[in-house]
Every structure is written in structure tokens, then in C-alpha cells.
Amino acid sequence: MLKLFLYKLNFFVNIKIKNKIIVSFFLLIICTICTISAFVINEYRNSLETYTTVYSNQVVDQVIKSVDFYVNEMQSISPIANYNYNIQRYLKTVQPDNQLDVTMDFNNLVNFLTEIESLRRDVVSIFLIANNGSAVSDKYSINIDKNYNFTKQQWYKDAFQHDDKSIIVSPHSQSYVINSDKSVVSLSKAVKSYSKDEIIGVLLVDLNLDALEDICKNAKLGKDGYVFIVDKNGNIVYHPDYSYISKSDDTLISDVLKSAEGNFIRSINSEKQQVTFKRYEPANWTVVSVTPYSEIVQQINNMKTFMFLICFVCLLCAFLLSIFIASMITKPLKKLAHFMKKAEKGNLDISLDFKGNDEIGMLGQRFNTMINEIRILMEQVVKEQEEKRKLEFKMLQAQINPHFLYNTLDSIIWMAEVNNENVVLMVDALAKLFRISLSGGQEMITVEREIEHIRNYLIIQSMRYTNKFEYEINADESILNNTTLKLILQPLVENAIYHGIKAKRQKGLIIINAKKIDNNILYEIIDDGAGMDKTKCEEILKYNPSNNINKSHNGVGLKNVNERIKLYYGENYGLKIASEPGKGTTVQILIPISFNIMNINDI
Structure with a gap:
């Protein structure tokens, strides 16, 4: 290694000064540009990762705000049931102590529920469930399963326990409707009698996933990034791939449910993903954003390509500039060497016309002085x-x-x-x-x-x-x-x-x-x-x-x-x-x- 270094050093010493200047200047520029490029790319990588994390948090926050706005709008339907005469009358007539004809105002009730449904395009159906388990829908076309026991469902019980708020039910199939395989999100709300302040039934509003899909799809996370929502039990509320809805992804969900919010990087099949999550407390849902790390890498590679092009242009300019500078420096030196050969052959009637007060100009002046002194000395000799x-x-x-x-x-x-x-x-x-x-x-x-x-x-x-x-x-x-x-x-x-x-x-x-x-x-x-x-x-x-x-x-x-x-x-x-x-x-x-x-x- 030392011999190789000495050989290269000796080779460098023996090359022409113009080539030395070009090589030295070019190597200096290369080292400088490479150092700056490495620093810029590293800073860009760190900034991009930080920006991606911050942006993902902002996207998750925006999704949560949109979901909260959507849920509040849905919850605004529930109070109507407490003050509607037809609903109050129906729920009271189906009580065990009141055997009036329950169909006397049925048409009016259905029409009212239909009007409520028409207010929003994402309402699939509305059900009114009495305390005895009987239910009525807003559509005549819906065949409610008579054997389905509404009163034993957790959402029904939760509505009774928390009669002051609406209960958000995670995506589920309409198993209480015959021949229906729709996946819906529901809101259940206890209906109170305005005369006795007692619960006389439960209002169940089934919603399709279009609104959640619109909210999540509007969240821009690059080309392949996406947002999904998971409930407290680990079931997926919404996912761009419908096959995941109502299912659980243990490899990711277990990490997401450990805390209320955070971010981390995980690897799936040697592919990294940046995960950012935050809990939406009113529904106990967790909004999760997933950004493939390959997109960050792609942006970094694009930056590297851009930097490479810039470096190439800079190196080309530096190379041309080094040739120009080396020529400016060596041109007078070549002229000096040519005049020295003339002087060596005995021609002393020469004079350099270097301009400037730099070292080369001083060298030319000294040469002229030396030639003049030699001429005088020779005459003296x-x-x-x-x-x-x-x-x-x-x-x-x-x-x-x-x-x-x-x-x-x-x-x-x-x-x-x-x-x-x-x-x-x-x-x-x-x-x-x-x-x-x-x-x-x-x-x-x-x-x-x-x-x-x-x-x-x-x-x-x-x-x-x-x-x-x-x-x-x-x-x-x-x-x-x-x-x-x-x-x-x-x-x-x-x-x-x-x-x-x-x-x-x-x-x-x-x-x-x-x-x-x-x-x-x-x-x-x-x-x-x-x-x-x-x-x-x-x-x-x-x-x-x-x-x-x-x-x-x-x-x-x-x-x-x-x-x-x-x-x-x-x-x-x-x-x-x-x-x-x-x-x-x-x-x-x-x-x-x-x-x-x-x-x-x-x-």
C-alpha cells in the first residue's frame, strides 16, 4: 500500500504543472461537491422523514375532524325521535300494558322515518325497536327477521345504559334483515317518553360506508398511502380494501391499540411502512395512516438523481474552469521556459512582457533582470x-x-x-x-x-x-x-x-x-x-x-x-x-x- 502511494505520489510529482493544477482543482471540487451532496441528501432524507411524519399526523387529525363532524351530523337525527308524536305513540302502544291497535298510525310512522332517511344519502335504513323487541323500518320493502332478538344486542344494551348519548356501532352485517348482506355502521339512541322520562325504545340508524370512504380517500398520502379505521376491539371499521372490513389484522392492530396515538415503522415482506395513528375517543375508533417507505425512498432517489445531474454539470464546469485557470497560469510559464531555452542557446536579446504584480509577473521581472545582469556580466567578462x-x-x-x-x-x-x-x-x-x-x-x-x-x-x-x-x-x-x-x-x-x-x-x-x-x-x-x-x-x-x-x-x-x-x-x-x-x-x-x-x- 505504501509503495503504491509512493508510486502515485511520484507519478503526480512528475506530471506537468498544468495537469497538476487540473487534477488538484478537479479533485478538490469533487470532494467538495460529494461532501455537500452527501450532506444535502442526508438532510433531505431527515427532513423528508420528519415532514412525512408531521404530514401523516396532520392527515390523521383531519380525518378525525371529518369523522367527528360526520358522527355529529348523524347524531342530530336521534333527538327527533324524542319529540315526534308518531314515534312516541307507536312505542307506547306496543308496550305490554297497552293493547291498542299498533297499526293505526303505522303509515304515518313509516312516512316520517322515510323523510328522515331522505335527508342524507348515506342512511341505508332506520329501525325503531320497542322495549318488547318488536321493530319497524322506514321501508316497506325490508323484511325484518321476526326471530332476531334486538334486545340482546350489545348496542341495544349500551343505548339503555347511556341514554344521554348516541352509541356508535362498528361495521356489521344487517343480520336482522332477511336476504341482506350489506355491511353498515349504525347509531343507536335510546328514545325517552317526554311525559314520564322513561326509555320506551331504541332508534337504530344504519349507515353505509360511503361517507367514511370519502373521508379516508380524500386523505392524500402519496401514490400508495392509505388511511383505515379500527375500533377498540381490533376490528377494522373502514379499509380501502373492503375484504378487510369487520376483520382484524393482528400484525398491525396490536401495535396500534397499545396507545392513544403515535407513529412507528414496520416491515412487511422486507418492505418498510410508516404508520401514524390517533384515537377518536367518542367512538373508540383509531384512525391509522400507512405510508409505504418506498415512496420516501423514491423521493430520496429522485433527489439523488437531481443532485447527480447538478453535480455532473458542476463537475463539467469545474473541469472546464480548471483547464482555463491552469492555462492562464501555465501559459506564461511555458513562455518563460521558451525564453529560457533561447537564453540557454545564447540569445540574450530577449525580454518578457508579463503584466501584473502576482508571483508570475514577479518571476518575469526577475527573469528580465537576470538576463540583463547576465548580459552585463558577459560584456564585463x-x-x-x-x-x-x-x-x-x-x-x-x-x-x-x-x-x-x-x-x-x-x-x-x-x-x-x-x-x-x-x-x-x-x-x-x-x-x-x-x-x-x-x-x-x-x-x-x-x-x-x-x-x-x-x-x-x-x-x-x-x-x-x-x-x-x-x-x-x-x-x-x-x-x-x-x-x-x-x-x-x-x-x-x-x-x-x-x-x-x-x-x-x-x-x-x-x-x-x-x-x-x-x-x-x-x-x-x-x-x-x-x-x-x-x-x-x-x-x-x-x-x-x-x-x-x-x-x-x-x-x-x-x-x-x-x-x-x-x-x-x-x-x-x-x-x-x-x-x-x-x-x-x-x-x-x-x-x-x-x-x-x-x-x-x-x-
């Missing part, structure tokens, strides 16, 4: 190289000075004529002097070769100027293999001879030291010659390449050496002169230690 060539040429000119060469050859001829044994030594010194001076065209030689060169020069000069001066050379062995700019000692020794020792009558002394000081090499040329004042010392060392080089007797002066050292090693290095008239001069040369030893072959 070219100029310095030209100066070096001029100084090198003058140095070689000094070494091949005709006067020095003629005088040396004259000395050799004279020594040969007089058979002077030192002639061989002088010739050898002259040969070595020019061999080191040329050095295969190299500018750097070892300290050891530089010391050897100045020794050969002093050998020649000491033979030419016999008894004029003595010399002493001291060099630390630890620096002999280090490199040094060549031919920097000869001009100083030459200056000491011609401007110091020759101006002195007595025999002079020249001391040459080469030693290590910290990380530098220090050369010292000390003479006890005529010396010079401080002003002249300062004039000699004034560094100005545009001026003519202050030359010594043989054409190469101290200033030449000082300029060469500063060109090669920098302004921190060069010559220092300490002199006092009549006492001598000390010239110091300071250069850095370098171990870039060059192979110098003898020529």
Missing part, C-alpha cells in the same frame, strides 16, 4: 578577457624585451670569450626562464614553477650585475603544489633591481618569501634599495583599467601585476607596497590558495 589578453601580451612583451635579451646575450658572448665557467649556467637559466614564461600558453602554474622562474631571472641578473646585490629565496613546501598566476614576481624583482638597488652605491639585498597565511598565499619582495615616498606608492597601485599602465624600466610595472591579480582573483587580492626613502621597499602579493593543479609540461 569579455572586457576582462580582453584586458587579460592585453596584460598577458604586455607581460610576454616584457619577458621577451629586446634590451634584456640583447644584454643577456652580450653577457653570454663576453663570458664565452673569456672562458668564464658561468656561461653555461647563464645559458641554462635563460632557457628555463623562457620555457616557464611560455608554459604552453597556460595562465596558471604551480608556486614551485613561479619560484623557479624568479630564481633563473635572479641568476641572470646577478651575473650581469656582479657584486651589485645578493638575493635570498624562502618558500614554504606546503604551498609549492598550489597554483598561482604566472610571472607575477619578475616585474616586482625587476622593479627592485632597477629602481631600488641600482640607485644605491653599496651592495644591495633582495629577499623573496612565499608562505601560507590562513587560506591565502603571501609573496613578499623585500629590498634595501633607495625606496620611495607614500604618494608615489599610492599612484602606482591606483586600479583603473582605462588608464595606460605605469611601466617600469622594462615595460611591465607593478600596476600591471596588480591589475592581473584583481582580474583573476577579485578586488580582495592584489599588491601592497610599504616603502621609506633611503631604507628600502617591501611589496606584498596576496592570492587565494587553489588546489586546481595544472599539468605543465616542460617545453
Whole structure:
């Protein structure tokens, strides 16, 4: 896993910056959109579940209000019986202590009951039951079962026990009517005599289920949601599926009857349903709403689909935007890379025209500054190289000075004529002097070769100027293999001879030291010659390449050496002169230690 991560990380590091920006921006947008989408969908799910619960409660409350209004309307029929003369007369005449002809007002009674029935379309039939169990209906067509005992029915007994209110009877079949299989809901109400305040019979009103069906069907619970009503005994009063009416659904009803109201989620055959219920106390009915959870899930899925489309559009826009932003960022970088390739090939006549003060604009400004500085440095290097060539040429000119060469050859001829044994030594010194001076065209030689060169020069000069001066050379062995700019000692020794020792009558002394000081090499040329004042010392060392080089007797002066050292090693290095008239001069040369030893072959 770690190797895979490192591999992918390495792959990401190596792809182009434009692709990095696109991938990074796109991944950031994806993470953001996915997080927001998940949050929105989760909140939507919770809100939808809460809304469904609240809405189901509202639907149940509305159904209960409608049922209550309906029941109150039905109950308004019952008081009529207490004040109707025909009803009162009929119920009294059928009493055991009154044997009047019970049919004398029968037609009037039936007509009155028919009028009551006609007031409402949901009234199936109306029955008036006397205390002796005899009954009369509002319709001539109804055949009442003479063997049916009304007085033993629970609703009849309840009407006597609760004579001040109507008793609602759950759905039942009209078993007291011959050849009738109708399922009805009934209201039973005790009828009192208005003269004696005693119960003289019971009014039974049978109602069809159309009103309850209309009430429950008007309750909107989605596509497959529905409302049903159950009584206190667990019998279903109304259900959209008529096959459930007067039956019991133990799997659901037992949970509904445990409390007066509530809601829960149940599963039937792996399908969830949200159930909300509330009891209607006047009838001891419980109104139950059932909403399939699949409808909630469907709405959530619709929301997911909608969010997916939004996310897709957002991701597409984000992808295009990331390409646009990446192009805006990388376009100037590509231009910068193109210009850098041009600069790499040596074209320095270029300039970026980036606008703005952002990082890319600053990068373009820095690039232009860098190119300009490189151009200046290259011009400076070219100029310095030209100066070096001029100084090198003058140095070689000094070494091949005709006067020095003629005088040396004259000395050799004279020594040969007089058979002077030192002639061989002088010739050898002259040969070595020019061999080191040329050095295969190299500018750097070892300290050891530089010391050897100045020794050969002093050998020649000491033979030419016999008894004029003595010399002493001291060099630390630890620096002999280090490199040094060549031919920097000869001009100083030459200056000491011609401007110091020759101006002195007595025999002079020249001391040459080469030693290590910290990380530098220090050369010292000390003479006890005529010396010079401080002003002249300062004039000699004034560094100005545009001026003519202050030359010594043989054409190469101290200033030449000082300029060469500063060109090669920098302004921190060069010559220092300490002199006092009549006492001598000390010239110091300071250069850095370098171990870039060059192979110098003898020529």
C-alpha cells in the first residue's frame, strides 16, 4: 500500500504543472461537491422523514375532524325521535300494558322515518325497536327477521345504559334483515317518553360506508398511502380494501391499540411502512395512516438523481474552469521556459512582457533582470578577457624585451670569450626562464614553477650585475603544489633591481618569501634599495583599467601585476607596497590558495 502511494505520489510529482493544477482543482471540487451532496441528501432524507411524519399526523387529525363532524351530523337525527308524536305513540302502544291497535298510525310512522332517511344519502335504513323487541323500518320493502332478538344486542344494551348519548356501532352485517348482506355502521339512541322520562325504545340508524370512504380517500398520502379505521376491539371499521372490513389484522392492530396515538415503522415482506395513528375517543375508533417507505425512498432517489445531474454539470464546469485557470497560469510559464531555452542557446536579446504584480509577473521581472545582469556580466567578462589578453601580451612583451635579451646575450658572448665557467649556467637559466614564461600558453602554474622562474631571472641578473646585490629565496613546501598566476614576481624583482638597488652605491639585498597565511598565499619582495615616498606608492597601485599602465624600466610595472591579480582573483587580492626613502621597499602579493593543479609540461 505504501509503495503504491509512493508510486502515485511520484507519478503526480512528475506530471506537468498544468495537469497538476487540473487534477488538484478537479479533485478538490469533487470532494467538495460529494461532501455537500452527501450532506444535502442526508438532510433531505431527515427532513423528508420528519415532514412525512408531521404530514401523516396532520392527515390523521383531519380525518378525525371529518369523522367527528360526520358522527355529529348523524347524531342530530336521534333527538327527533324524542319529540315526534308518531314515534312516541307507536312505542307506547306496543308496550305490554297497552293493547291498542299498533297499526293505526303505522303509515304515518313509516312516512316520517322515510323523510328522515331522505335527508342524507348515506342512511341505508332506520329501525325503531320497542322495549318488547318488536321493530319497524322506514321501508316497506325490508323484511325484518321476526326471530332476531334486538334486545340482546350489545348496542341495544349500551343505548339503555347511556341514554344521554348516541352509541356508535362498528361495521356489521344487517343480520336482522332477511336476504341482506350489506355491511353498515349504525347509531343507536335510546328514545325517552317526554311525559314520564322513561326509555320506551331504541332508534337504530344504519349507515353505509360511503361517507367514511370519502373521508379516508380524500386523505392524500402519496401514490400508495392509505388511511383505515379500527375500533377498540381490533376490528377494522373502514379499509380501502373492503375484504378487510369487520376483520382484524393482528400484525398491525396490536401495535396500534397499545396507545392513544403515535407513529412507528414496520416491515412487511422486507418492505418498510410508516404508520401514524390517533384515537377518536367518542367512538373508540383509531384512525391509522400507512405510508409505504418506498415512496420516501423514491423521493430520496429522485433527489439523488437531481443532485447527480447538478453535480455532473458542476463537475463539467469545474473541469472546464480548471483547464482555463491552469492555462492562464501555465501559459506564461511555458513562455518563460521558451525564453529560457533561447537564453540557454545564447540569445540574450530577449525580454518578457508579463503584466501584473502576482508571483508570475514577479518571476518575469526577475527573469528580465537576470538576463540583463547576465548580459552585463558577459560584456564585463569579455572586457576582462580582453584586458587579460592585453596584460598577458604586455607581460610576454616584457619577458621577451629586446634590451634584456640583447644584454643577456652580450653577457653570454663576453663570458664565452673569456672562458668564464658561468656561461653555461647563464645559458641554462635563460632557457628555463623562457620555457616557464611560455608554459604552453597556460595562465596558471604551480608556486614551485613561479619560484623557479624568479630564481633563473635572479641568476641572470646577478651575473650581469656582479657584486651589485645578493638575493635570498624562502618558500614554504606546503604551498609549492598550489597554483598561482604566472610571472607575477619578475616585474616586482625587476622593479627592485632597477629602481631600488641600482640607485644605491653599496651592495644591495633582495629577499623573496612565499608562505601560507590562513587560506591565502603571501609573496613578499623585500629590498634595501633607495625606496620611495607614500604618494608615489599610492599612484602606482591606483586600479583603473582605462588608464595606460605605469611601466617600469622594462615595460611591465607593478600596476600591471596588480591589475592581473584583481582580474583573476577579485578586488580582495592584489599588491601592497610599504616603502621609506633611503631604507628600502617591501611589496606584498596576496592570492587565494587553489588546489586546481595544472599539468605543465616542460617545453
